[in-house]
Amino acid sequence: MTLADGAFTWRLPDLHLSFAHGDRPVRLTGLSTGPDAPSALAPQEIVDLFTAAEMRARSSQAYVWSHVGARLRYVDHTAGDTELVVRQRDARTGLEVASRFRSAGPGLQISHTVRNTSDADVVLTAVTSAQFAVPLGDLDLLWGEGEWLGEGRWHQRPLTEYLPDLNLEFHGQSARGHFALTSVGAWSSGTVLPTGVLANPEGPSAAWQIETSAGWHWEVSQRRDAVIVSVLGPTDLEHQFAERLAPGAEFTSVPAGLVVADGGRDAAIGALTGYRRAIRRLRPADAALPVVYxxxxNTLMGDPTTEKLLPIIEAAADAGAEYFCIDAGWFAGKDDGWWSGTGEWREGEGRFTGGLISVIDAIHGTGMRAGLWLEPEVLRASAPLAQTLPDEAFFCRFGERVIESGAHQLDFRHPAARAHLDATVDRLIADYGVSFFKLDYNINPGAGTDVDAAAPGGGLLAHTRAYRDWLLAVQARHPEVLFESCSSGAMRMDYGLLSAAHLQSTSDQQDFRLYPPIAAAAPLSVVPEQAGNWAYPAEGMSPEETAFAMVAGIMGRLYLSGFLHRLDEQQTGLVHEAVALHQDWRQRIAASRPSWPLGLPGWNDDVIALVLDAGDRSLLAVWSRGEAAEVALPQLRGSALDQVYPARLAAWKVRTDDGVPVIEAPAGPAARVFEVTPA
Known part of the structure; x- marks a missing residue:
């Protein structure tokens, strides 16, 4: 509804947005969970955009107060049941911005399309995907770090540790600094994570994510009365990004997700979990949430052979696995390392007695479906195919093909690159009956490519968009096939890809004692039913260590591995019990919301806990990695705790102190899963 004073509102069942404009850019003046709920946000312009010619109208290190953004003026808006589009225009440059707010579950997906209506080229260097302000208060900032083998190391600290009190009111100005996180190259979560939270335990909290596998940047900065959050895709300063808009041309920013919720950190992440589910492209093939081996x-490590695989296949089927994926190496010669054969995707010579088809027939003979590992964006520089594809099918810089770790990066904008992978996937499905692909990505080729791009960061963004489109098109042709997203573990764990893929490997970490903080933190970045947490029991583990290794898998999307046929009888029973419990709970896990009753998991914490709240019942996992400890859980006050895994090992003692459950955890490594029933 448009009002006479230049204000309008957009009301959804669970969200209420208010805007204002007049003789200034459009501002989002309020966002609440209902018409009677308090706004979680303070007024703030909805978009800033920067060009090669014009940056900020006021000096700052933050992406705020841009010249072009300050000149935008309201044109019109259209509101539907699920989408609001607000149109503004800068008369000087002729840039027109259509801002889209799309409802998705309890949140909003926001993007902006910039169109050049002038008769001259304009070069964009940055566009905010989402921009909003949070009132000053008792706020904590949550942000995360990522690294190979050490994914999901989250921090929660008072915002004042990052944005100090500068007495801005005395100076009559806003601050010029910021706290910022920025991705590096093509691993979108390889150093820091594209998600953040401003948590207020006494009022509304906000959480956001940036949805791209290319460059991204988010930051918090401060003005006198509020904290500004700016969320962007690639930028000129951070990612060598530029987009030249010819007259009539358009550029759309990468999407960003935004949720608000009352109740602090866990409520905000719970709302973000619901939003992530709403933006996923769900397919019937994944509805059963099958267990993948x-x-x-910790098993074949890229050296599969018929002799090694057959006993594992039988043991995996006995354990309850429903898919069996042959990982890296199936395409390499018997005496070659797996990395040497990437890119051609032909069966390795001499590796399988009776050929690869005989192994896949063995998988199918157990009732499981078969899967294969691929790294679709990578082609070894020494591969014959690399000499036949044109240079334009690869990432190039300054006229030379980029080589990283001995490999070229394919550019999925080019039809020859897509045709190669289309033919590969179609052939493997037709010839071998493959029903699952693990799509890995083990290189980071730098800023991007300058082929058909104004700057490398723009080339990388265009490639990642083309790669996602390719993945969706493959699924449309083969709706019965599942696709996993992997990238040296979780180095590219973003909802640009995860909205299209079925599951995400959460790490390459092979030390079972180090996996609990990764598994417990995974729901901050990915919905639990997509969090492929590895469970790899090993010969020689004690029963307690075996159960410890299995608990991570139970609390996400169980991803089974290990030489299962070498386990003793007690270990085998613990594995089978864990798989059965996960299968019993997986549909409820897919509707659950995560919470952390002991706080966010620290990398070196002795005790780690994760709750997956499914409403009338919840699952609680507790890992002990240090000395014996008493674990009080005030968040679960009044609830009953019943140990559900492992049933064949001793139950941990649970008592109640003034209504608060207290678990007596032994020295580790030891872990248990409890079913929680609210009072």
């Missing part, structure tokens, strides 16, 4: 981690 993969032969890589």
């Amino acid at each position: 993969n032969d890589f981690m």
Whole structure:
């Protein structure tokens, strides 16, 4: 509804947005969970955009107060049941911005399309995907770090540790600094994570994510009365990004997700979990949430052969696995390392007695479906195919093909690159009956490509968009096939890809004692039913260590590995019990919301806990990695705790102190899963 004073509102069942404009850019003046709920946000312009010619109208290190953004003026808006589009225009440059707010579950997906209506080229260097302000208050900032083998290391600290009190009111100005996180190259979560939270335990909290596998940047900065959050895709300063808009041309920013919720950190992440589910491209093939066995981690490590695989296949089927994925190496010669054969995707010579089809027939003979590992964006520089594809099918810089770790990066904008992978996937499905692909990505080729791009960061963004489109098109042709997203573990764990893929490997970490903080933190980045947490029991583990290794898998999307046929009878029973419990709970896990009753998991914490709240019942996992400890859980006050895994090992003692459950955890490594029933 448009009002006479230049204000309008957009009301959804669970969200209420208010805007204002007049003789200034459009501002989002309020966002609440209902018409009677308090706004979680303070007024703030909805978009800033920067060009090669014009940056900020006021000096700052933050992406705020841009010249072009300050000149935008309201044109019109259209509101539907699920989408609001607000149109503004800068008369000087002729840039027109259509801002889209799309409802998705309890949140909003926001993007902006910039169109050049002038008769001259304009070069964009940055566009905010989402921009909003949070009132000053008792706020904590949550942000995360990522690294190979050490994914999901989250921090929660008072915002004042990052944005100090500068007495801005005395100076009559807003601050010029910021706290910022920025991705590096093509691993979108390889150093820091594209998600953030401003948590207020006494009022509304906000959480956001940036949805791209290319460059991204988010930051918090401060003005006198509020904290500004700016969320962007690639930028000129951070990612060598530029987009030249010819007259009539358009550029759309990468999407960003935004949720608000009352109740602090866990409520905000719970709302973000619901939003993530709403933006996923769900397919019937994944509805059953099948358990996948993969032969890589702590097992064959890229050296599969018929003799090695057959006993594992039988043991995986006995354990309850429903898919069996042959990981890296199936395409390499018997005496070659797996990395040497990437890119051609032909069966390795001499590796399988009776050929690869005989192994896949063995998988199918157990009732499981078969999967294969691929790294679709990578082609070894020494591969014959690399000499036949044109240079334009690869990432190039300054006229030379980029080589990283001995490999070229394919550019999925080019039809020859897509045709190669289309033919590969179609052939493997037709010839071998493959029903699952693990799509890995083990290189980071730098800023991007300058082929058909104004700057490398723009080339990388265009490639990642083309790669996502390719993945969706493959699924449309083969709706019965599942696709996993992997990238040296979780180095590219973003909802640009995860909205299209079925599951995400959460790490390459092979030390079972180090996996609990990764598994417990995974729901901050990915919905639990997509969090492929590895469970790799090993010969020689004690029963307690075996159960410890299995608990991570139970609390996400169980991703089974290990030499299962070498386990003793007690270990085998613990594995079978864990798989059965996960299968019993997986549909409820897919509707659950995560919470952390002991706080966010620290990398070196002795005790780690994760709750997956499914409403009338919840699952609680507790890992002990240090000395014996008493674990009080005030968040679960009044609830009953019943140990559901492992049933064949001793139950941990649970008592109640003034209504608060207290678990007496032994020295580790030891872990248990409890079913929680609210009072």
